[in-house]
Amino acid sequence: MNRKIKDAFNRVTAEKDLMQHTEDAVILYMRTQNEKPPIVKNSRKRNIGLALAFVFVFAFSSLFVYLQPVSAVSINSTSSVEVYFNRFNRVVEVISYDENGEPTSEEMAIQNKGFEEVMDEILSDADAEDVYVTVASRNEAATREMVANLTTHQEMMRNMHIYQSSEEIMKKARENEMSMGRMHAMHELQESGEEYNTTDIETESTQELMEAFDRHHQEMMRGGHMHRPGGGMNGGHMNRSR
Amino acid sequence: MMRSEKEVTHAIQLYGDTVRRVCMVYLKNPTDTEDIFQNVFIKYATRSPQFESLEHEKAWIIRVTINECKDFLKSFYKRNIFPTRQSVLINQQTATVPTEHREVLEAVLALSKKYREIIYLFYYEEYTAVEIAEILNKNVNTVYTRLTRGRDLLKAALGDDYHE
Numbered sequence A: 001m002n003r004k005i006k007d008a009f010n011r012v013t014a015e016k017d018l019m020q021h022t023e024d025a026v027i028l029y030m031r032t033q034n035e036k037p038p039i040v041k042n043s044r045k046r047n048i049g050l051a052l053a054f055v056f057v058f059a060f061s062s063l064f065v066y067l068q069p070v071s072a073v074s075i076n077s078t079s080s081v082e083v084y085f086n087r088f089n090r091v092v093e094v095i096s097y098d099e100n101g102e103p104t105s106e107e108m109a110i111q112n113k114g115f116e117e118v119m120d121e122i123l124s125d126a127d128a129e130d131v132y133v134t135v136a137s138r139n140e141a142a143t144r145e146m147v148a149n150l151t152t153h154q155e156m157m158r159n160m161h162i163y164q165s166s167e168e169i170m171k172k173a174r175e176n177e178m179s180m181g182r183m184h185a186m187h188e189l190q191e192s193g194e195e196y197n198t199t200d201i202e203t204e205s206t207q208e209l210m211e212a213f214d215r216h217h218q219e220m221m222r223g224g225h226m227h228r229p230g231g232g233m234n235g236g237h238m239n240r241s242r
Numbered sequence B: 001m002m003r004s005e006k007e008v009t010h011a012i013q014l015y016g017d018t019v020r021r022v023c024m025v026y027l028k029n030p031t032d033t034e035d036i037f038q039n040v041f042i043k044y045a046t047r048s049p050q051f052e053s054l055e056h057e058k059a060w061i062i063r064v065t066i067n068e069c070k071d072f073l074k075s076f077y078k079r080n081i082f083p084t085r086q087s088v089l090i091n092q093q094t095a096t097v098p099t100e101h102r103e104v105l106e107a108v109l110a111l112s113k114k115y116r117e118i119i120y121l122f123y124y125e126e127y128t129a130v131e132i133a134e135i136l137n138k139n140v141n142t143v144y145t146r147l148t149r150g151r152d153l154l155k156a157a158l159g160d161d162y163h164e
Helices: A002-010 A016-035 A038-067 A115-123 A140-156 A167-175 A180-192 A198-203 A206-222 B005-027 B030-047 B054-080 B083-094 B099-110 B113-124 B129-136 B140-163
Strands: A071-076 A080-085 A091-097 A131-137 A160-164 A237-240
Touching (some): A002 B099, A016 B005, A016 B030, A080 A180, A131 A140, A131 A180, A131 A206, A140 A160, B005 B054, B005 B113, B054 B129, B099 B113, B099 B140, B113 B129
Parallel strands (some): A131 A160
Antiparallel strands (some): A071 A131, A080 A091
């Protein structure tokens, strides 16, 4: 029987036409595959690569722009908090300083919050002590907007002083890891005259320094002086309620 | 790596009949075999491994043909061919085979697929049960059981003729 099955299947053969069609089709397929320019695949890969590169560059640029601080608000009292905002008015960095102006590890969960929300949050905690707020920005419009917003708080608080500083001071404070408010006050006092010794200024606590700076401004205001280092309105005491 | 045209032409000449027979065992309908032929030899041309021997190459061709047939059945056959037409298709397949061999062939093709594939591989291709188990990816005991059962069914279908 084995032989019968073998004989029977031996009679089954592939038709010549079928073999020829298969050969033609397979060889045509092989030639088409060989002719296919690898550039097509490469070009697709290259395009995908370029698109991904573009997405990465765009994402990193956006992130860089987003994280770049363009304005700062320094809130000084017994201790200090420095809040840096990006061009979208969102918090990108918060630095706390102790009473002597040294950075501390204290953290505040206010990242990415908007200017108004952050100010509400920080200033609502301010109690009876005097609060000295110094603002600076790369652009004038942003500074005006910040000051306008702070004025609303000032109207409700009897112990708040607002000062406007400059972009230069903001940068210098960051470079020296110092509170911008303290840096601004030191700068103003040093510029004001001989009665303020540099070493004394640097060793004073932030609160004492801010109080001295505020007294200096009041005197300047009473004396009709408008001390504005840098030639502009930078450094001026914007307002005061007491 | 793609094989040369010469190698492919040689393989078609060498294994064309084998592929045709496997197609007959699985598909029954002769008109479906052309697609399978092309797919098997395109795979041979583009994806086949380095073979250690002709036996290895032939086993690879058989395995790929079986897989192609199964895929074809899954995708097309089951949806389009009704069982009632199968006897007609068997007759079409064996029409060109001389009468004295047709009865045996029709009896084998009339078995259900699980028996006829094993009968074919065992009796015609002369693979052992272990080799069949490997080709079909089945348990060896399953192969033995199906071989015994297929043989019994074939005996019943062919009667005394089987014992000659």
